[in-house]
Amino acid sequence: MITLTNLGKIFRTELIETHALRDVNLQVNEGEFAALTGPSGSGKSTLLNILGTLESFDSGDYQLDGKSVKGLSDAALSKLRNEKIGFIFQSFNLIKDFSIYDNIELPLRYRGLNAAARKQRIEQALELVGLHARRDYLPGQLSGGQQQRVAIARAIAGEPRILLADEPTGNLDSLMARQVMELLEQINRQGCTILMVTHDPDQARRAGRNIQIIDGQLHDSTLYDPLAQHTA
Amino acid sequence: MEQLFYYLKVSWFSVKRAPLPYMLTVLILSLGLGVFFSNATFYYRINSDPLPAKSDKLFFPMMLLVPYQCSNCKPPSVLSYSNIAKLNASDIPSAKAAMYSAGGYLRLNSEQAPTPVNVRITQRDFFSMFDVPMLHGSIWPDNQARDEVLLSKATAEKLFGRTNVTGQQVLLDDRLFTVIGVLDQWQMLPRLYDAFNRNYLNPTEDIYLPLESGYDYNYLSNTNSSTFEDADYRKLATDGRTKAIHQLQYWVQLDTLAQQNAYRQFMANLVADEKAAGRHPSAEANQLVMMRDIVSYFDGESGDIKAFAIVTLLFLLVCVFNASHLSLNRYLSNQYEFSLRRALGANRSQLQVQLLVDMGLMSTFTLTGAAIIAYGGIKLMNYLWPANSLFASWDLQLMLALAALTLLCSYLVTLYPSLRASFGSLNKQLKE
Numbered sequence: 001m002i003t004l005t006n007l008g009k010i011f012r013t014e015l016i017e018t019h020a021l022r023d024v025n026l027q028v029n030e031g032e033f034a035a036l037t038g039p040s041g042s043g044k045s046t047l048l049n050i051l052g053t054l055e056s057f058d059s060g061d062y063q064l065d066g067k068s069v070k071g072l073s074d075a076a077l078s079k080l081r082n083e084k085i086g087f088i089f090q091s092f093n094l095i096k097d098f099s100i101y102d103n104i105e106l107p108l109r110y111r112g113l114n115a116a117a118r119k120q121r122i123e124q125a126l127e128l129v130g131l132h133a134r135r136d137y138l139p140g141q142l143s144g145g146q147q148q149r150v151a152i153a154r155a156i157a158g159e160p161r162i163l164l165a166d167e168p169t170g171n172l173d174s175l176m177a178r179q180v181m182e183l184l185e186q187i188n189r190q191g192c193t194i195l196m197v198t199h200d201p202d203q204a205r206r207a208g209r210n211i212q213i214i215d216g217q218l219h220d221s222t223l224y225d226p227l228a229q230h231t232a
Numbered sequence: 233m234e235q236l237f238y239y240l241k242v243s244w245f246s247v248k249r250a251p252l253p254y255m256l257t258v259l260i261l262s263l264g265l266g267v268f269f270s271n272a273t274f275y276y277r278i279n280s281d282p283l284p285a286k287s288d289k290l291f292f293p294m295m296l297l298v299p300y301q302c303s304n305c306k307p308p309s310v311l312s313y314s315n316i317a318k319l320n321a322s323d324i325p326s327a328k329a330a331m332y333s334a335g336g337y338l339r340l341n342s343e344q345a346p347t348p349v350n351v352r353i354t355q356r357d358f359f360s361m362f363d364v365p366m367l368h369g370s371i372w373p374d375n376q377a378r379d380e381v382l383l384s385k386a387t388a389e390k391l392f393g394r395t396n397v398t399g400q401q402v403l404l405d406d407r408l409f410t411v412i413g414v415l416d417q418w419q420m421l422p423r424l425y426d427a428f429n430r431n432y433l434n435p436t437e438d439i440y441l442p443l444e445s446g447y448d449y450n451y452l453s454n455t456n457s458s459t460f461e462d463a464d465y466r467k468l469a470t471d472g473r474t475k476a477i478h479q480l481q482y483w484v485q486l487d488t489l490a491q492q493n494a495y496r497q498f499m500a501n502l503v504a505d506e507k508a509a510g511r512h513p514s515a516e517a518n519q520l521v522m523m524r525d526i527v528s529y530f531d532g533e534s535g536d537i538k539a540f541a542i543v544t545l546l547f548l549l550v551c552v553f554n555a556s557h558l559s560l561n562r563y564l565s566n567q568y569e570f571s572l573r574r575a576l577g578a579n580r581s582q583l584q585v586q587l588l589v590d591m592g593l594m595s596t597f598t599l600t601g602a603a604i605i606a607y608g609g610i611k612l613m614n615y616l617w618p619a620n621s622l623f624a625s626w627d628l629q630l631m632l633a634l635a636a637l638t639l640l641c642s643y644l645v646t647l648y649p650s651l652r653a654s655f656g657s658l659n660k661q662l663k664e
């Protein structure tokens with residue numbers, strides 16, 4: 001589903017060049033739940049942003065569903081983001097003066113769905129994250145965990161094939177973090193591919209696969225057996 | 233339509249998020265546009281064409297006919313009675329009228345206190361040439377002297393308390409005249425038939441008297457008269473008709489290019505005849521000026537209004553710059569939302585539509601503010617320069633132009649900030 005070939009990214013300033021990613025080769029199959037781990041500044045978020053087409057790359061190739069995203073126009077990239085990719089951010093990124101309903105509606109608005117179709121998808125997403133009763137609340141009226149569940153609802157309302165999560169539990173306490181992880185696992189079981197940046201080794205182990213990045217290079221790509229981890 | 237309401241809702245939330253900077257932006261822009269609108273109103277009125285269908289057909293002939301040598305002399309802006317008689321001999325124009333203005337005192341009877349009035353002393357074609365609307369009665373049947381006058385609507389109402397006063401008698405400078413017609417509401421703006429010495433800024437006259445009667449009763453021009461020979465300008469009935477007392481403006485209507493060329497030739501022949509008769513040794517210096525060029529011919533363009541227009545335009549530019557700066561800050565503080573929308577699938581075109589709706593909302597507030605400030609500005613200018621108050625009205629065309637300018641300024645104010653916001657780095661904003 002996702003194929004990266006010799007992908008490289010360099011951040012340039014007037015004085016220095018920083019190789020954020022070097023010759024990254026990666027294959028992610030449909031339905032996988034992969035964790036991206038590594039020390040701070042190693043290039044995890046950069047890789048996730050490139051996968052989400054929020055950032056460009058300098059060398060190599062990135063193919064999504066067998067098609068290269070290189071050279072796609074702004075409109076084509078926006079369409080791709082809107083239809084195939086869902087984002088979950090560490091700081092939730094909800095619009096504070098929009099209701100929960102309006103926040104979840106955001107990506108659906110840009111897909112051109114009619115009001116009835118949007119409503120149906122939003123209600124399904126709210127059911128899944130267990131916040132249907134709070135659809136008219138403002139984000140500020142919810143706890144951090146609830147806000148992240150709203151962000152997840154927004155990410156899945158468009159029924160994307162890939163979910164990109166950048167430290168989704170980074171701002172949550174352990175109980176809420178566990179609830180969010182359970183929710184992501186539930187979404188993954190329904191067939192959605194998930195790539196998640198995390199610093200938490202426990203969460204990385206819960207994902208089916210751990211992709212480790214150090215100094216912009218893919219060092220290890222280990223397939224964990226979650227069952228084996230739990231029984232160990 | 234549903235999407236438009238959504239965009240409006242997003243704009244409104246954006247306003248509510250930071251109302252003070254938004255209000256300040258609108259206020260600055262309204263101030264710049266309001267001050268500019270006030271001046272633009274005067275500028276537009278003063279430079280407008282009062283007779284767009286005819287202004288290229290009405291001409292002001294001027295001839296230099298002097299019995300002495302005069303090199304590089306311009307023809308005088310007014311003609312003598314005898315000049316007019318010679319020009320009137322031509323059948324080339326479709327219409328022709330000599331005229332001048334004078335002052336007088338009007339009342340109904342000798343018991344009443346006299347009211348000062350402006351009198352236009354002219355010939356019958358004046359009314360058709362300048363499209364003067366009639367409310368009651370008719371104009372003079374010919375150009376003969378007669379004790380008959382036409383009144384403006386306002387004068388009739390002021391004097392009689394009504395407008396249908398045909399057949400009534402009035403005392404003009406204690407001479408009895410019969411009212412044969414009342415004009416409908418008429419205000420030629422600018423009053424280009426009397427363009428010399430910036431008289432075109434004045435209101436139209438209160439009362440209209442036949443030219444021959446004006447000469448018979450020795451009505452002197454109150455604007456411009458001159459002579460180059462021993463003539464008593466107070467004796468218009470005699471010296472005014474026979475000697476070189478120049479005080480008459482003259483307008484002709486020449487509908488076609490052929491008529492215009494023929495009339496130029498007629499004027500040239502007339503001067504040649506005078507030269508042949510030994511009455512005009514100088515070179516020919518005839519002028520035939522189109523009505524739409526008459527103000528610039530007389531250098532009558534209002535310099536102070538022009539200068540003020542430039543100042544207000546510069547002030548508007550400063551306001552647009554400042555408003556743009558404020559707008560930039562507002563958009564940069566909202567850049568996170570732009571980035572989020574783009575991350576969730578909005579393309580730049582969709583963001584630009586959102587920004588156009590933002591602009592539309594800002595234009596609505598700004599236009600309202602600017603109209604209020606402009607109205608206040610016009611009132612202030614009328615108070616400071618009452619002579620220009622005729623030029624303070626708005627029409628649909630002017631309002632549409634002002635609305636378009638508001639849209640343009642609002643667009644300029646939102647253009648750069650919106651481009652900055654929509655081309656910002658997505659990942660950076662969303663990570664913060």
